Amino acid sequence: MELRDRDSGGIADDVLAAVLQTVAQPVWVVDSEGLIQFANPAAVAALAYGSADELLGRHSHETIHYRHPDGTPYPASECPMLLPRTTGERVARDLDWFFRRDGSMFPVSYVSVPIEFPGGRGAVVAFTDIEQQRRGEQALLEREAQLAEQQAALRRVAGVVAQGASPTEVFAAVAREVAYVLELPLVEMCRYEPDDTATVIAATGEHPFQIGTSWPLDGASLTAQVWRTGEPVRIDDYAEVEGTIGEAARKAGVHAGVGAPVVVDGRLWGVICAGGDGRVPLPQGAETRLAAFTQLVATAVANTQMQGDLERLADEQAALRRVATFVAQGAEPRAVFDAVCAETGRLLDATTVNLAHFDPEGINVTIAGWSLREVHVPTGTRLPLDGDSVNVRVRDTGAPARFDSYETASGELGAALRNLGIRSEVGAPVVVEGAVWGALIAGTDEAEPLPPRTELRLANFAELIATAVSNAMARSELVASRARIAQAADEQRRRIVRDLHDGAQQRLVNTVMTLQLAQSRPNLDPDVAELIGESLRSAQSGIEELRELAHGLHPAILTNRGLAAAAEALALRAAIPVELDIPDARYPPSVESAAYFVVAEALTNVAKYAEATVVRISAEEADGKLCVSVQDDGAGGASPSPGSGLSGLDDRVTALNGAFSVHSPAGGGTRVRAEIPLG
Numbered sequence: 270m271e272l273r274d275r276d277s278g279g280i281a282d283d284v285l286a287a288v289l290q291t292v293a294q295p296v297w298v299v300d301s302e303g304l305i306q307f308a309n310p311a312a313v314a315a316l317a318y319g320s321a322d323e324l325l326g327r328h329s330h331e332t333i334h335y336r337h338p339d340g341t342p343y344p345a346s347e348c349p350m351l352l353p354r355t356t357g358e359r360v361a362r363d364l365d366w367f368f369r370r371d372g373s374m375f376p377v378s379y380v381s382v383p384i385e386f387p388g389g390r391g392a393v394v395a396f397t398d399i400e401q402q403r404r405g406e407q408a409l410l411e412r413e414a415q416l417a418e419q420q421a422a423l424r425r426v427a428g429v430v431a432q433g434a435s436p437t438e439v440f441a442a443v444a445r446e447v448a449y450v451l452e453l454p455l456v457e458m459c460r461y462e463p464d465d466t467a468t469v470i471a472a473t474g475e476h477p478f479q480i481g482t483s484w485p486l487d488g489a490s491l492t493a494q495v496w497r498t499g500e501p502v503r504i505d506d507y508a509e510v511e512g513t514i515g516e517a518a519r520k521a522g523v524h525a526g527v528g529a530p531v532v533v534d535g536r537l538w539g540v541i542c543a544g545g546d547g548r549v550p551l552p553q554g555a556e557t558r559l560a561a562f563t564q565l566v567a568t569a570v571a572n573t574q575m576q577g578d579l580e581r582l583a584d585e586q587a588a589l590r591r592v593a594t595f596v597a598q599g600a601e602p603r604a605v606f607d608a609v610c611a612e613t614g615r616l617l618d619a620t621t622v623n624l625a626h627f628d629p630e631g632i633n634v635t636i637a638g639w640s641l642r643e644v645h646v647p648t649g650t651r652l653p654l655d656g657d658s659v660n661v662r663v664r665d666t667g668a669p670a671r672f673d674s675y676e677t678a679s680g681e682l683g684a685a686l687r688n689l690g691i692r693s694e695v696g697a698p699v700v701v702e703g704a705v706w707g708a709l710i711a712g713t714d715e716a717e718p719l720p721p722r723t724e725l726r727l728a729n730f731a732e733l734i735a736t737a738v739s740n741a742m743a744r745s746e747l748v749a750s751r752a753r754i755a756q757a758a759d760e761q762r763r764r765i766v767r768d769l770h771d772g773a774q775q776r777l778v779n780t781v782m783t784l785q786l787a788q789s790r791p792n793l794d795p796d797v798a799e800l801i802g803e804s805l806r807s808a809q810s811g812i813e814e815l816r817e818l819a820h821g822l823h824p825a826i827l828t829n830r831g832l833a834a835a836a837e838a839l840a841l842r843a844a845i846p847v848e849l850d851i852p853d854a855r856y857p858p859s860v861e862s863a864a865y866f867v868v869a870e871a872l873t874n875v876a877k878y879a880e881a882t883v884v885r886i887s888a889e890e891a892d893g894k895l896c897v898s899v900q901d902d903g904a905g906g907a908s909p910s911p912g913s914g915l916s917g918l919d920d921r922v923t924a925l926n927g928a929f930s931v932h933s934p935a936g937g938g939t940r941v942r943a944e945i946p947l948g
Contacts, residue, residue: 272492288744289307289309289838290309292311293311293313294397295311295395296307296393296395296758297309298391298393299394299851300386301388301390301391301469302389303351303354304327304329305326305327305328305389307321308604309321312324312693315369316369317371317373318370329349329351329394330348331345332344332367333367333368334350334366334367334368334620335368335370338374348377349362350362350365350392350394351392354383354389354391354392355384355390356383357390358383359382360381360382361379362379362398363917364377364501365377365379366379367396375398376398376782377397377398377399377485378397379394379396379397380395380396381394382762386805401836412520425442428594430526432590436472437470438603439565440458441471441542441933443455443458443471443566444471444472444541445473447541447559448473448474450526451552451558451559452552453527453543453545453551454471454473454474454545455474455476455478455481455544455545456471456473456474456541456542456543457469457478458470458539458541458566459484459492459539460487461537461539465486466484466485466539467496468482468483468484469483469484470539474524476518477517477521478514478687484513484514484517485514487512487513488512488513488514489510489511489512490512490515491504491514491526491540491544492540493512493901495528495530496540497531499526499532499537500549500701501556501557501559501560502528502529502556503531503551503555503556504524504525505551506524506525507519507523507525507526507544511742516567518544521759523544523545525542525544525545525551526540526542526938527542527544527551527556528540529541529563530560530563531563531566531567532563532567533570533698533726534666534669534725534728535669535728537715538567538570539566539570541559541563543555546844551712557702560703561842568729575704584821591786591837593606605621605734606624606636606734607637609624609709609721609730609733610622610637610638612730613639613709613727614640614641617711617723617726617727618713619711619712619713619719620644620712620713621639621641621645621712622638622639622645622709622710622715623646623710623712623753624636624637624709625707626706626707627654627664627707627708631653632654633651633653633654633660634649634707635647635650635651636648642714644689644690645689646686646689646728647749651668652681653680653681655679655680655681655682656679656680656682657672657678657683658680658686659671659672659694659696659708659710660710661680661682662696663696664708664922665696667700669695669724669725669728670724671693671695671696671718671719671723672694672695673693674692674693674718675692689714690711691714692714692718693712693713693718693719694710694711695711695719695722695723695727696708696711697725697727697728697730697731698717698728698729698731701735709727711727711729743852782820784801787801787803788802788805827862827865831853831855831856831861832861832864832888833849833851833853833888834853835861836888837866839869840854840872843875843876843882844876845875845883846882846883847872847885847886848883848884848885850885850886850887850888851888852888852890854890856895857947859925860925860945860946861945863922863927863945864945866918866921867918867922867929867941870918871941872885872886872899873899874939875903875917875939877902878904878907879907880901880903880904881899881904881938882903884899885898885899885900886900889921890947893946894927894946894947896943896944897943898941898943899942900939901938903938903939904938905933905935905938906934906935906939908933909929915941918941918943922943925945925946926946927943928942928943929942929943930942
């Protein structure tokens with residue numbers, strides 16, 4: 270394949286075409302009239318053509334860019350991709366739409382730069398199919414919305430518990446929230462009875478399972494399966510479910526459902542079930558999400574079962590309310606852990622309270638602690654989970670436990686507790702996503718162990734710890750997912766730049782050197798000398814254009830020398846004076862990339878709109894973040910409207926769990942600021 274003007278050719282054009290054939294990035298070249306003169310194999314494949322011959326000579330806009338996503342015609346005169354032919358300037362879009370040969374549409378990002386032909390200026394276009402990336406982003410947004418909705422519902426129920434509501438009010442609130450979050454209209458909550466039946470204690474929707482009705486636990490219904498296994502259960506089709514409940518559910522139009530156990534004081538107490546008819550799809554993982562609500566039900570039930578000592582119950586409710594409110598407000602896990610340890614110690618009259626995490630390697634890691642006389646295990650202590658201790662018992666059983674004497678306990682943890690003067694302990698598991706994450710431990714240095722059932726009271730606080738840990742894990746998961754997407758995009762940019770530098774650019778450099786050697790030969794025919802000179806100029810122009818293309822994707826100076834050097838390069842190219850105050854330090858690649866594009870986009874906006882006389886760019890580390898600021902003395906009035914470059918910067922910084930702001934009062938200049946976590 271040759272890259273040449275229709276009326277003239279050149280050695281360098283053929284070399285450039287040969288080089289671009291090897292580039293993994295889809296690339297094509299159009300001449301001054303917008304006709305495709307070259308398309309590399311990657312572009313041919315991405316556009317679903319059989320060969321480049323099906324594209325060559327056709328108008329690029331009418332071939333792949335001829336209409337809007339809504340199907341309306343898209344005039345070629347409005348197409349930004351072709352502007353470099355007339356303006357001579359580079360054009361880049363993070364999101365646009367192309368059409369394949371069969372007319373199917375797919376999202377792309379592209380860069381278009383001018384290229385000189387003997388017959389006029391054309392354009393080189395490099396694009397990336399971002400369909401898969403956008404699907405991942407959409408899935409992330411849906412997951413984020415789902416988690417946010419569930420956490421809000423849990424907070425509302427926790428708030429009802431924190432206000433000291435009666436069990437009936439708590440059960441009704443849980444049923445309503447489950448129906449809302451899972452979008453399943455039929456919800457029932459049952460208590461298991463000693464005569465192998467289940468009594469409905471809360472319900473939403475029109476079905477036979479109304480409050481006060483009693484049902485036998487025969488067959489394979491959700492209620493019966495949870496009763497037998499003690500595990501969450503899912504039924505995708507009630508058509509073949511036998512038993513009294515199954516038959517009643519079918520008659521009521523129930524098609525599918527999920528159930529989760531309510532465990533109180535270490536024993537199976539009841540079940541929550543949610544379902545819908547054939548028109549309502551059963552959400553993926555609904556049984557796991559349902560289990561999050563059962564903990565709050567268990568808390569309400571356990572609270573009502575401990576009414577023998579009204580004063581103790583009142584104190585416990587007050588403590589639980591304070592901590593539950595703290596959790597409902599979305600407090601940081603560290604603050605919740607410290608608050609739980611302190612509240613637990615005072616409520617149980619314990620000498621010491623510790624929160625421990627059991628890591629996968631069999632190590633007990635102390636996360637938080639409280640004590641009357643500084644006798645708790647210090648935060649950060651790591652000891653093996655061997656020998657005898659309440660920690661080992663909780664880990665092995667997944668249930669509340671006691672250890673009434675450490676006098677002869679074996680293992681490093683037991684020895685450490687003896688050295689601190691702790692004589693006995695009780696513990697309750699912290700269960701996160703169905704697994705024992707750790708334990709809340711209360712101990713005493715008195716001769717008498719803590720009273721019977723203290724470990725069961727402790728379990729109520731352990732459940733609040735589990736909620737806080739789940740919240741933290743959910744937030745971390747969302748932040749990490751967004752960061753991975755941003756990092757993958759940056760790595761893809763860097764890889765493309767490396768491919769261009771190590772492949773196309775090096776071959777063009779070798780071509781220039783070869784042409785220079787040919788030009789230096791004596792006694793050259795004048796016509797040949799003219800052709801060599803023209804080819805040499807074209808190849809050198811190609812090198813510059815490739816460098817410009819690579820710079821727009823991800824500048825090599827940023828990868829090799831860091832943010833300070835890359836910002837200085839931007840400042841040297843700026844149309845107005847730039848004052849720089851950026852430390853010559855290296856940061857994580859994703860942080861450097863985000864900071865660089867903040868500076869680059871802000872400088873571009875200043876040049877286009879601000880009418881400024883000076884720009885000040887600064888960066889500093891503070892509180893584990895890189896803080897980048899770009900401030901001008903221009904006209905102000907800038908706004909990160911949807912789809913704008915500033916809006917894109919906001920998305921990029923937010924993906925790294927950072928903060929982005931624009932302060933731009935009319936007539937007061939503009940300050941763009943980004944705070945990007947370094948960890």
